[in-house]
Structure formats: structure tokens, C-alpha cells
Amino acid sequence: MPSANRKIGVIGLGFGAQVYIPAFRSEGWEVAAVCGRNRDKAAKVADAAGVHSVYTSAKELIARDDLDAVAIATPPRAHHDLAIAALRAGKDVLCEKPFALDAKQAAEMRDTAEHSGRTAMVGHEFRHTPQRAYIKELLDDGYIGGFQLCTIELFLDRYVTPEPRPLTWMASEPDGGGLLGALGSHYIDGLRHWFGEVASVSGHLAILRPDLIDPKTKAIVKSQTDDAFLFTLAFENGGIATMVASFATTPPRGAKIVVMGERGTLIAEQPGPNPMENGVVVASRDGAPLQPLATPAQYTPFTDDRDHRLMAFRLLVRDFTKGIDQRVSPSPNFTDGLRCQEVLDGVRASSKSGQTVKLR
Incomplete structure (x- = not known):
């Protein structure tokens, strides 16, 4: 049909x-x-x-x-x-x-x-954004050789406000709120897409800006969920990825992804939480200077000015x-959803116990 x-x-x-x-x-x-x-x-x-x-x-x-x-x-x-x-x-x-x-x-x-x-x-x-799709192609083609290490930093100021921000479901643990789930899940899915299944995870969750205003009562209440997190993933196929992120830092610096392998490095940056339609991959191989790579046209088959997402x-x-x-x-x-959820659960368990969690 x-x-x-x-x-x-x-x-x-x-x-x-x-x-x-x-x-x-x-x-x-x-x-x-x-x-x-x-x-x-x-x-x-x-x-x-x-x-x-x-x-x-x-x-x-x-x-x-x-x-x-x-x-x-x-x-x-x-x-x-x-x-x-x-x-x-x-x-x-x-x-x-x-x-x-x-x-x-x-x-x-x-x-x-x-x-x-x-x-x-x-x-x-996010898998379909030009930067992410092109990185997948470069990795599959062996551009940087065997994968070794990936680092991700994401620092934004959405929760840096003169007065406490309004209480929403994002601050509610029973509702599934928190930055790790809301945005970390996207990045975990991307890491699995690039590097395969996760063997073990360690992590830490933090609440840097806990004060909120309940819109109904106007009272100050405390957030139940993270506005900052960090994790380290070890992959079954080898290699390690780390991510540190917060919505409570100033000034905002956007996101930076660095993928390192035996022969070189790939770098992707973005100004906000979401990859852009016009994102560029900067790369170096075999000791050459870093330089932007032309993104293949196939990864931007059209544009949509209504919303960059x-x-x-x-x-x-x-x-x-x-x-x-x-x-x-x-x-x-839904299998990918399950595997991502296992990693999210592992980060939360590790944050509580201080121990590395083995997934498989």
C-alpha cells in the first residue's frame, strides 16, 4: 500500500x-x-x-x-x-x-x-543526519583503521536561568525524565550503530541545578532526575567510548564527537543538542593535518526549512x-531500543554502586 x-x-x-x-x-x-x-x-x-x-x-x-x-x-x-x-x-x-x-x-x-x-x-x-551517516560510512570503509577510542562532550545552558525553571516531567523519575534518557539515549544508539554491542558500562549521574518551581503551587521543589551525566562504554568488538554532558553549564559550547582509530581521527561538532543538516566531518589519516571532508550528497537528499530535525x-x-x-x-x-535501554540501566546502576556493570 x-x-x-x-x-x-x-x-x-x-x-x-x-x-x-x-x-x-x-x-x-x-x-x-x-x-x-x-x-x-x-x-x-x-x-x-x-x-x-x-x-x-x-x-x-x-x-x-x-x-x-x-x-x-x-x-x-x-x-x-x-x-x-x-x-x-x-x-x-x-x-x-x-x-x-x-x-x-x-x-x-x-x-x-x-x-x-x-x-x-x-x-x-540521529542516524540519518549527514554527519552521523557519513561517519558510519568512513568507519565501515576503514578510513581510520581499527576503532580505539571515542570521546563526546555536550555542554548546554538550557537549565541556567535567573529563576528556577518550571517543573515538568523531565524532572520526574517515575515519568522517565532526565538528560541521560532524553539525549544520552540518542548518543548511545549512535555509538552502538558505529561500534557494535556494549560489553560493559560505568557512569555517574548528577543534579547540578536542582531547584524547580511547581507551576501549580508556585513552591520550590527539587528535581528527581539528572541534568548532567558521564559514562564509559567498552565494546564487544574492542574500543572504548566516553561521554560527558550537561544542560546546566555556561557558556554553552555545543557538542563535539571525536572518533580515534589506529590510522586517524574523525571529528564532528554541532552548536546544539541535535546534529544539523549541514554538519561537516573533519578528519585526519596517517598523520595528515585535520581537514574537512566533503559530505556525500546522498546523505542530504533534501532539506526542510521548517525544522532542522x-x-x-x-x-x-x-x-x-x-x-x-x-x-x-x-x-x-525495538531490539535496538532494548539494547540501548540495557546501557541506560547500566549507567544508572553504576552511578548508584560505583561499580562497572557487565552487560554481556
Whole structure:
């Protein structure tokens, strides 16, 4: 069935409204229904997008028999139940990251997807950004020889404010908040994509800016989740990766990824949390000076001026659509979501125990 004849329902209207809805519509899907907790806000999103059906009950949306797929863009606490319900209802599923609250939930989601025979993928669109895709090609082609070490630094000032920032689900542990899950999961997925499975992990979580304002009571409350983290991953195939990140540092310095191998180095930088459409890879091989490499045109098949995240996400939607046509679940799929969740759990366990956690 061509995507123009397919219908999808979108649950969660933050990132769902900003990226999921325009991405699916641009790729020929009909967004037939949306669901949000606040009916007035959901109705505004639906009206702006030309969607006629609005729900505040995700179960009612999932129960519609005219939907081919469901996109889940809610906070993580809802992912497990919604994904399983949608799969059992015969829907193909695209689920936002972080995938689940823990590996037990993630395994149940993966198992349900496999038993359903439906296409089930995770919203790790960073794989499709030009920088990340080109680094994957260079690594696979042996540009820097055998992989040895990767370092990632990400320093932003989103939580550096004159007054305490408002309390949201991102500061709630039961809701699956925290920087490690929200952004670290993207980078962990990318590291697995480049270097293979993770054998062991150590890490530390921190709360550098704990004070928040409860919008309802106006009282000062404390964050339950990390706004800074660091981890070290050792890979089954050899090599080590480290990452240190914070949303509570000033001035912001963006992100820098350095990949080092036996013969050379690859460097990718970006000004914010997300890779850009025009990102460049700087490289050195066999002792030559660092120089920018021309990114192959295939990794920027089009641009989308509405939001710098849309090109990569639309490419993910194309993979999702192709997976449905072929009755497979392309990567990043629910198995990838499980493997990423195992690493996230390992970082949290290591932070509590001070010990390295072996995954396999």
C-alpha cells in the first residue's frame, strides 16, 4: 500500500506536533487522529495540522480500525503500555525515545513486537543526519583503521536561568525524565550503530541545578532526575567510548564527537543538542593535518526549512514505510531500543554502586 493511502494516529503533541505530524504528512501519510492530555491544546494542534479527530484517550485512538499505524511521542512512562496495546491491536508502531523506563519493560515491548509481526521502530533519527551517516560510512570503509577510542562532550545552558525553571516531567523519575534518557539515549544508539554491542558500562549521574518551581503551587521543589551525566562504554568488538554532558553549564559550547582509530581521527561538532543538516566531518589519516571532508550528497537528499530535525526524521519515516511494505522492522527497531535501554540501566546502576556493570 503506498504511504498516501496509509493512516496514522499520533499520541503526544509536544515533539509529536513539532516533528512527527509534519514528517508523516510530508512523506505521504494521512495523520488521521491525534491524542493529547489537554483537549483544548490537542484541538489547536489538530486544527493547525488539518486533522479532524482529536482524542484525550490513547486507548480510544488505538482502537480505531481505520489506522494502519500509531506513533507514540509521549513521555517515557506511557511507552510500554501504549506500544503493547497498539501492537496487539494490529498497528505498526513508531515509538519515541527513550524507549522505556527499564530493560524489563523494553524486553516486553520487543517480544510483543516480534510476536505481532508488525513493523516496530524507535525514533532515533540521529542516524540519518549527514554527519552521523557519513561517519558510519568512513568507519565501515576503514578510513581510520581499527576503532580505539571515542570521546563526546555536550555542554548546554538550557537549565541556567535567573529563576528556577518550571517543573515538568523531565524532572520526574517515575515519568522517565532526565538528560541521560532524553539525549544520552540518542548518543548511545549512535555509538552502538558505529561500534557494535556494549560489553560493559560505568557512569555517574548528577543534579547540578536542582531547584524547580511547581507551576501549580508556585513552591520550590527539587528535581528527581539528572541534568548532567558521564559514562564509559567498552565494546564487544574492542574500543572504548566516553561521554560527558550537561544542560546546566555556561557558556554553552555545543557538542563535539571525536572518533580515534589506529590510522586517524574523525571529528564532528554541532552548536546544539541535535546534529544539523549541514554538519561537516573533519578528519585526519596517517598523520595528515585535520581537514574537512566533503559530505556525500546522498546523505542530504533534501532539506526542510521548517525544522532542522525534519530531514532526518522524514528519512526515518521512509524506513518505517519501507519496513511496513516488506513486513520487517528496520533499525533502529525495538531490539535496538532494548539494547540501548540495557546501557541506560547500566549507567544508572553504576552511578548508584560505583561499580562497572557487565552487560554481556
